[in-house]
Every structure is written in structure tokens, then in C-alpha cells.
Amino acid sequence: MPKKLELLTGNEVVVKAALLAGADFFAGYPITPSTEIMSGWAKLAARDPRLEFLQTEDETSAGMAVIGALLAGKKAWTVTAGVGHVLIQDPLVLAETLQLPFVMYVGQRGGPSTGTVIYSQQELNLARYGGNSEGLRVVYAPSNIQELFEITQKAFNTAWRYRFPTIILGDGYLTKTLSPVDTEKVLPREKAEAYFLNGDIKNWRNCFSREDELAEHLNKLFAKYASASRQIVEAEKFVTTDAKVVIFAWGTVGFAAETAVVNLRKVGKKVGLFRPITMRPFDDKGAIKAVKKAEKILIAESSGGQFGRIVREILAQATEAEFVRLYKPAEGITAEEIEEKVKEVYK
Amino acid sequence: MIEPRRPQSVNSKSKPSNFCPGCGYGVILKILGQVIDEMEIAPRTVFSVDIGCNLLAWDYYELDTVQTHHGRVTPLAVGYKRANKDGLMIGVAGDGGLYAIGLQSFLHAAHRDDAVTIIGVNNTLYAMTGGQLGPTTLPHQVTDSSPEGKFTYDKPILGPELAQGVANREAYLARASLLNISQMKQMLKKAIERQIAGHFSFVEILSFCPINWKTNARESIEMVELMEKTFKVGVINE
Numbered sequence: 001m002p003k004k005l006e007l008l009t010g011n012e013v014v015v016k017a018a019l020l021a022g023a024d025f026f027a028g029y030p031i032t033p034s035t036e037i038m039s040g041w042a043k044l045a046a047r048d049p050r051l052e053f054l055q056t057e058d059e060t061s062a063g064m065a066v067i068g069a070l071l072a073g074k075k076a077w078t079v080t081a082g083v084g085h086v087l088i089q090d091p092l093v094l095a096e097t098l099q100l101p102f103v104m105y106v107g108q109r110g111g112p113s114t115g116t117v118i119y120s121q122q123e124l125n126l127a128r129y130g131g132n133s134e135g136l137r138v139v140y141a142p143s144n145i146q147e148l149f150e151i152t153q154k155a156f157n158t159a160w161r162y163r164f165p166t167i168i169l170g171d172g173y174l175t176k177t178l179s180p181v182d183t184e185k186v187l188p189r190e191k192a193e194a195y196f197l198n199g200d201i202k203n204w205r206n207c208f209s210r211e212d213e214l215a216e217h218l219n220k221l222f223a224k225y226a227s228a229s230r231q232i233v234e235a236e237k238f239v240t241t242d243a244k245v246v247i248f249a250w251g252t253v254g255f256a257a258e259t260a261v262v263n264l265r266k267v268g269k270k271v272g273l274f275r276p277i278t279m280r281p282f283d284d285k286g287a288i289k290a291v292k293k294a295e296k297i298l299i300a301e302s303s304g305g306q307f308g309r310i311v312r313e314i315l316a317q318a319t320e321a322e323f324v325r326l327y328k329p330a331e332g333i334t335a336e337e338i339e340e341k342v343k344e345v346y347k
Numbered sequence: 348m349i350e351p352r353r354p355q356s357v358n359s360k361s362k363p364s365n366f367c368p369g370c371g372y373g374v375i376l377k378i379l380g381q382v383i384d385e386m387e388i389a390p391r392t393v394f395s396v397d398i399g400c401n402l403l404a405w406d407y408y409e410l411d412t413v414q415t416h417h418g419r420v421t422p423l424a425v426g427y428k429r430a431n432k433d434g435l436m437i438g439v440a441g442d443g444g445l446y447a448i449g450l451q452s453f454l455h456a457a458h459r460d461d462a463v464t465i466i467g468v469n470n471t472l473y474a475m476t477g478g479q480l481g482p483t484t485l486p487h488q489v490t491d492s493s494p495e496g497k498f499t500y501d502k503p504i505l506g507p508e509l510a511q512g513v514a515n516r517e518a519y520l521a522r523a524s525l526l527n528i529s530q531m532k533q534m535l536k537k538a539i540e541r542q543i544a545g546h547f548s549f550v551e552i553l554s555f556c557p558i559n560w561k562t563n564a565r566e567s568i569e570m571v572e573l574m575e576k577t578f579k580v581g582v583i584n585e
Contacts, residue, residue: 057455061422068426196393196411203406205414
């Protein structure tokens with residue numbers, strides 16, 4: 001038994017975890033379902049002079065202010081969702097090219113456009129490859145509130161250790177729900193340092209004059225990303241070794257899928273789950289290994305196939321198994337629905 | 348070759364700079380360099396540029412410098428300054444960057460009285476992209492996207508005056524002109540002093556763009572004289 005469980009919302013958990021990771025600067029703009037993270041931080045900053053808070057005029061400014069603060073050595077971060085996630089791609093690609101530890105929590109909401117305000121899994125492409133870039137960022141996907149607590153801390157560490165923008169991709173179900181959390185699981189902190197005014201003059205640009213100059217810069221970034229990826233990549237493989245049906249699901253749906261697998265195993269069905277924890281980089285090898293015995297691969301997600309396209313591309317040459325889709329764009333998926341679908345295709 | 352005398356804060360290795368012949372940026376940046384030297388603030392100054400011709404100044408100074416995106420110099424400067432209140436932040440952007448794509452950041456920084464110094468270079472058009480209409484294009488001015496003087500505004504945006512509407516009383520807002528360099532230098536100094544005092548400061552500078560104006564030396568000066576009729580040079584808020 002953990003020593004201490006606290007009853008918290010996911011939004012409160014994100015603030016708590018960021019603080020434990022050493023975050024000391026926040027700039028953001030309100031947007032459902034993530035607003036409470038911003039206002040939660042504001043309440044702390046109002047009482048603690050070591051914490052900076054800035055409510056900006058929009059999300060591009062929030063991201064740019066985060067970049068300014070990172071240059072000064074603050075563990076700066078922001079939170080957004082939906083169309084704010086679109087706007088923030090502008091500063092995010094600047095952080096990619098400058099190799100800055102930009103940390104951002106995203107609460108996915110339904111789209112396109114203003115869509116719905118609480119839940120979807122439709123911001124996966126945006127989080128992975130949203131900018132005019134090559135996706136040189138890390139994307140974590142917590143599936144429950146305990147994981148949210150630990151992954152938010154980890155995101156700051158990953159960002160500062162490897163100097164890639166790092167996104168925690170959640171949703172409103174995850175952060176508006178009240179759940180017991182073991183808040184004693186505190187990770188050791190990565191150190192922050194100032195980029196500017198540290199005695200070593202830097203002239204930084206993001207605009208290159210020649211193709212070969214940019215190519216040289218990019219090749220370095222790609223090599224660095226590839227090597228960091230090996231340390232960063234994470235996935236949960238849950239009873240996949242003998243599984244005839246392997247479910248592929250992530251985030252909140254991944255949590256439901258886990259319950260489904262437990263229930264299906266109880267009635268003797270050989271079902272397993274592959275749940276990526278980092279959506280980028282992606283555990284390709286783990287995914288291929290997980291489907292060794294699979295006859296059916298069930299992809300469950302609350303989008304029109306953003307996750308499915310990643311999975312099918314990776315597994316295309318690796319398996320003869322049939323792909324089954326449970327795609328519900330911007331709608332929640334319960335464990336029961338997943339169980340039903342598995343029973344339907346299980347032979 | 349005899350090396351020209353440059354301010355100490357200027358990075359000699361990146362010279363000659365890439366600005367077009369006759370461009371106003373060379374003069375503006377040199378004078379700003381003199382101000383930084385005279386105020387002895389180089390060790391605590393960070394410089395930031397936008398998109399547009401000013402991005403060519405990314406390695407102009409021996410100062411920590413970051414080049415941002417179009418219109419984003421202000422929010423980045425604001426974030427930096429709030430994270431390092433002992434540091435000084437000087438940002439440069441063009442009229443498009445400040446009064447079009449970056450207008451809301453510019454106005455909100457003024458509104459919050461963020462202690463940064465922003466320099467806005469007004470040459471009445473988007474110079475880097477080949478001279479299109481901008482928020483400061485004069486009525487009937489011919490540009491790449493206002494052929495025959497069409498599609499221009501009756502009233503160009505007056506940046507410092509606009510900012511005055513939302514700025515703190517203690518903000519420093521002024522307009523300088525390259526036709527009066529000593530006044531411009533005084534204004535830049537005042538602006539940085541006001542940042543040190545903890546307030547927002549902004550200097551718009553009326554500048555040359557002979558390449559896009561398609562003007563010779565005399566005509567370029569006449570163009571700035573014409574601009575001065577619309578954009579009143581002087582201190583707007585002190």
C-alpha cells in the first residue's frame with residue numbers, strides 16, 4: 001500500500017507534478033479542458049515569489065514567452081488544447097530548431113475547429129508532426145491519473161536532459177476526473193541552466209541562407225534525436241506473448257483496453273494489449289514483437305485513424321494478422337465496447 | 348583595407364552586414380551599438396530580432412541574440428525579461444511585424460507595462476518579401492501589392508500613438524527619424540533607461556528602403572521627409 005493517497009483532479013496533478021519537477025515559470029492562455037492547470041499555477045504563483053506566471057494574449061505569445069524564459073534558464077512550461085495547440089506549433093518549431101526544453105501539456109478536445117471541449121484523441125498528428133518541421137519532439141501519452149503524475153515529472157526531465165520540446169498529450173477525461181493519486185512517487189530532478197548571459201556569447205538564428213547550411217543543422221538534429229530516442233521510447237506490453245488478439249490503444253482508451261484485457265483473460269480469451277507511452281518516438285520494435293502470435297489486431301482510438309495509420313505502417317511487413325478498427329472520432333470508448341469488439345472477432 | 352570604427356558591442360566578424368545598399372538598418376544598429384557601449388550595459392543585454400530585414404542582424408552584435416518568428420519578438424522578449432529581471436532585453440522588428448502580425452503582442456506588452464525595449468523600424472512596407480503594402484504604407488503609395496496606389500489605407504497605423512492608448516503612464520513611447528540621428532540616439536538611450544526603471548519602452552524609427560521604394564539618395568531623403576508629415580517625430584509618452 002502506498003503511504004499516502006491524495007484525492008486530486010488530473011489538472012491538479014499536472015500542476016503538482018510540474019512543481020515537483022522544478023517548474024518555475026508558466027505562460028499560458030485559458031482553454032477548456034486545461035484551463036484549471038493555468039489557474040492552479042496562478043494560485044500558487046500568487047503566494048510564492050519564486051514562481052512566475054503570465055497570462056498572455058494568445059497561445060503563440062505563451063509559447064514565445066516560454067522560449068524567452070527558457071533562454072534565461074527557467075524551467076518554463078505551458079498548457080493548451082485544441083485550436084490553441086494549433087497556434088502553439090509556431091513557437092514549438094522554434095524550440096525544435098533551437099533545441100530548447102519546451103514542456104507543454106495538451107488536453108485534447110474534439111475537432112476539427114472548436115469541436116467539443118472535453119475529449120478526443122484527434123491531436124495526435126498535431127502533437128507528433130504539427131509544425132513545419134520533422135517532428136523533433138517527444139510526445140508522452142499518460143493513460144491514467146497516476147501515470148499523469150509521474151509522466152509530467154518525467155517530461156521535464158526528458159526535455160532538459162535531451163533538449164527536445166516535450167509534450168504530455170492528455171484529455172479532459174484524464175484531467176477533470178477526481179481520483180486517488182500516490183503523490184509520493186517523486187522523481188529526481190534534472191538541472192536547468194541559462195542559455196544566455198552565461199559568459200559565452202551566442203548568436204542564434206532559425207533562418208538559414210543556404211540549403212546546405214540548413215541540411216547540416218538538420219542532420220545533426222536527426223542524429224541527436226535518433227540517439228536520444230533509444231533512451232526515451234516507452235510502451236506497455238500487457239500479456240502479448242501468447243495473445244491471439246492484440247489490442248493497440250493509447251492514452252485514456254489504453255486504460256479502458258487494459259480493463260478489457262483483464263476481463264477477457266478471466267473468460268479464457270488470449271488477448272493482449274500494446275499501449276505506447278511515448279507516441280513519438282514510437283516503440284516500433286516493441287509493437288512488432290507484441291504481434292508475433294496475433295491473428296487479429298484491434299486498433300481502438302477516439303479518432304478517425306490517426307493512431308491506426310502509425311500502427312498499420314509499422315506492422316505492415318511484420319504480420320499476416322487482420323486489422324480490425326474500432327475508430328470513434330472524438331467519442332469515448334469504454335472497456336465494455338472493446339470487450340464486445342474482441343468477442344466479435346475472436347475465433 | 349582600413350577597418351571602419353565600430354562600437355565595441357558590434358561583432359566585427361559578421362561584417363560587412365547583409366543589408367542592401369542605402370538601407371537604414373546599418374545606421375540604426377550602429378547607433379544602438381554606441382548607446383549600448385556608452386551605457387555600459389553589454390554584459391547584461393540580450394538582443395532579439397524578428398522576421399523581415401532585421402533578421403539579418405542575428406549576428407550583428409557581440410551580444411546574446413535570438414532570432415524569432417514574424418511578429419514574435421515582443422512575446423519572447425517579455426518572457427525573457429520576466430525570467431531575468433536583472434537582464435536587459437532589446438528587440439527589433441519592422442512595421443509589419445509590430446503593427447500587423449505582432450500587433451496584439453505589442454499592444455499587450457505595452458498594456459502590461461512589460462519592462463522591455465522594442466525598436467520598430469518603419470519603412471512603409473514589407474521590405475524582405477519585395478515591398479508589399481504594410482500597416483504604415485502611405486495613402487496612394489505604390490507598392491508591390493498596392494499597384495497604381497490602390498488598396499492603401501486612408502490612415503496608416505501610428506504605432507507609438509496607438510500604444511499610448513493602452514500603455515502605462517510611465518511607458519516611454521517615441522518616434523525618431525533617420526534624418527535626425529542625434530535625436531534618435533537620445534531616444535534609444537531614454538528607452539533603455541525606462542526599461543531599467545521597470546517600464547515598457549518603444550521607439551519607432553522612420554527608415555530608408557531605397558531598393559523597394561526605387562529611389563535614389565535624394566529621393567530617399569524626400570520620402571522620409573514625406574513620412575514625417577504623417578508620422579510625427581518626437582516623444583509621444585514620457
